[in-house]
Amino acid sequence: MNNRANTNRYPELLATLKDVRSYFIYAGFFSAAVNVLMLVPVIYMLQVYDRVVSSGSLATLASLTILMVALLAAAGGFEWVRSMILISASNRIENNLRQRVSDATFKRSLLSGGMVSNAQPLSDLSGLRQFLTGNGLFAFFDAPWFPIYVAVMFMFHTWFGVSAIIAGIIMVALAYTNEIVTSKKMQDANSQANRVSAQVSGSLRNAEVIAAMGMASDIRKRQEHSADKVLLLQTDASKWAGVLTSLSKSFRMIVQSLLLGMGALLTLRGELSPGMMIAGSLLLGRALAPIDMLVGTWKGFVVARAQYDRLGQLLQNIPADPESMSLPAPEGRLTAEQVMVVPPGSQTIVVRGVSLDLQPGEALGIVGPSASGKSCLARALLGIWPTHSGKVRLDGAAIASWIREELGPHLGYLPQDIELFDGSIAENISRFGVLDAEKIVAAAKLAGVHNMILALPQGYDTVIGAAGGILSGGQRQRIGLARAVYGNPCLLVLDEPNSNLDDQGERELVDAIHRIKALGCTVVIISHRTMVLSSVDKMLVMKDGAAISYGPREEMLAALMAPAKKAAAV
Secondary structure, eight states: OHHHHHHHTOHHHHHHHHHTHHHHHHHHHHHHHHHHHTTHHHHHHHHIIIIIHHHOOHHHHHHHHHHHHHHHHHHHHHHHHHHHHHHHHHHHHHHHHHHHHHHHHHHHHHHTTTSSOOOHHHHHHHHHHHHHTSHHHHHHHHGGGHHHHHHHHHHHOHHHHHHHHHHHHHHHHHHHHHHHHHHHHHHHHHHHHHHHHHHHHHHHHTHHHHHHTTOHHHHHHHHHHHHHHHHHHHHHHHHHHHHHHHHHHHHHHHHHHHHHHHHHHHHHTTSSOHHHHHHHHHHHHHHHHHHHHHHHTHHHHHHHHHHHHHHHHHHHHSOOOOOOOOOOOOOOOEEEEEEEEOOTTOOOOOEEEEEEEEOTTOEEEEEOSTTSSHHHHHHHHHTSSOOSEEEEEETTEEGGGSOHHHHGGGEEEEOSSOOOOSEEHHHHHTTTSOOOHHHHHHHHHHHTOHHHHHTSTTGGGOEEOTTOTTOOHHHHHHHHHHHHHTTOOSEEEEESTTTTOOHHHHHHHHHHHHHHHHTTOEEEEEOSOSGGGGGOSEEEEEETTEEEEEEEHHHHHHHHHHHHHHHHHO
16 A cells, blocks of 8 residues: 555656556566476476386386476576566666656756755666566566465465465565665665765865865765764664575575475375475475565665655656747847746745846846855846746746757856866867867857967867866866857856956957857856956846846946045045
8 A cells, every 4th residue: 555655656657667567567477477387397296206106107207307398498488588578678667767867867956056966866767777677576576476386285285385374474574574674774874875975076076175275084084984874874784684584595495394394294194195295395495485585685675665766756856847839049138027036945035126138239247246146146047047036038938938958059158167078178169069160160269269279289179077177267267158159149148257367368258248249149247357347238236136226337337436436535
C-alpha cells in the first residue's frame, strides 16, 4: 500500500515505467519458463534414483540425460533473453529520462542561485538503470514461484512442505530485519556523503584562496571529520547487512542439510523414496534461492528505492516547461513593469517595483551601491530568475513565455564572474554550437578582441580550461564579451564588464558598445565606473532594491553630481 502510494506520488516516473511495462511482462514470461525448467534437475534426480537405479536401464538413463541437457540449455537461453530484455528496458528508461533529468538538474541549480549544483540526479538515473539489469531484479521475478515449489514439496511429503514454509518465513523475516536495520543508516550515510562531496567541490573551486591563506590544513581536517562520519555510518550499515546476509546463507544451507536428513529418516520408515529424498533437498534450495538473493541484494534495492524517490522529487519539484508557441525573432524592445524579484530559495524581496522602457539600439546604465539589487534585476531582465510580481517583456511578450532554446541565441549576457568552459576560444565564443569561422571572427571584432586572440599561441584554437587557463582576468572578460555578442543578439546585458579592464581596455569596451548599439542591439550595463556610462542613453539609479531615479543620462548624471558640487561650493 505504501509503495503504491509512493509510486503514484511521481506521475512522471510512473509514466516512464508504464512505457516499458511490456518489457517487464516479456521478462516475466521468460522468468516463468526458466523457473519451470528449474524443476528439470529435480525430476531428473527423481527418475534416476527411482527408475534407472532400480531397473538398471542404460537406455532410459541416456534418454533422460539427453532430455535434461536440452531443457537446461533452453533454460540458459531463456535466462540470456530475459537479461537482454531488462537491459533494453533499462536503456529505454534512461533514454526517456536523461534529457528531462539533465534539464531539471540544470534548472534546479539555476533556481537555487547555484546553491544546489551537484549532478546527483544523473548518478541516480544511472544507478537505477544498473539495478534494473542486476541480479536483484531477477530475485523479484523468481520469488513468486516459491509457492509452486512448496506445492511440489507437499506432493513429496507433508513435512517437506511445512519445512519449506517455515524456512521461507524465517528468511523473509531476515530480509525485513535487514531493511529495518540498514535503511535508515544508509540514508544518513548518503546524506552525509552528499555534504562531504559539496565541501570538496567548494574547496576545489577555491583552491587558490585556500593555498594563499594557508587554509588547506584546517579545511582538510574539516573534510576528514565529515568523511569519518560517512565512514562510520556506512561501516555500521555494512556490518549489519553482512551479519544478516551471512546468517541467511548459513540458515539456507543448514535447512537444506536438515531436510536431507529428514528425507533419509522418512525413507528408512518407508514413507519416501530415495529419489524424493534427494529431489526434495534440491527443490528446497531452489525455492529458497530467490529469497536468499533478495536478502543479499536488499542493500542495492534500498539504494535504488532512494534513487527513485530522489528522481521523483526532483521531477515533481521542477516540472517540465509547458509547450509554447514559437514567437518571431525579437527586435529588442525591453520593458519592465513594476518588477519585484525574490532570489530563488529566499523570502526577501531584493528588487522593488522597478519599471523601464528601452527601444532597440538604446543603452541603459544601472548604477547604485553594492547590494542594491542591480545584478538581481539583470537576471530578471534576462528571464534567468522569475519575477515575484510585475512583468519583464521583450517585444511586448513576457520573457517567461519565450522558448528558451529559441530565445537564447538572441540574448547576450556577461556576468560578474566570468566562467569559460573547457575547449578552444573559438568554441567558447560560438557557445559550443556549429563552428562558423566568419561569425566567430565577426563577434571577436565586434567585441574588440580579434587582435588579442591572434596574439595567443594557437589563436582561436587556443585551448583553455574552465578557469581560463593562460588568460588574465581582463582577457577572460573580453572573450566573455565576444561570446555574449556572438550572432548579433537583440538584447545584451553586461554586469560590471569593466571590472578587470585597465583604462585602455575600458576605452575599447566603450567603442565596442557603440558598435553593438549601431546594430540595433538593446544594451543594459551595470557598472560602478563612469567611463563606460558615456555609451548609455538612459540611467537607472538603484538603492535598497528600489529605483530612486530613472531617465536620460545627462539628467541622471547631473542629479548624481549635484550633491558633490554643492558640498564643494560650501
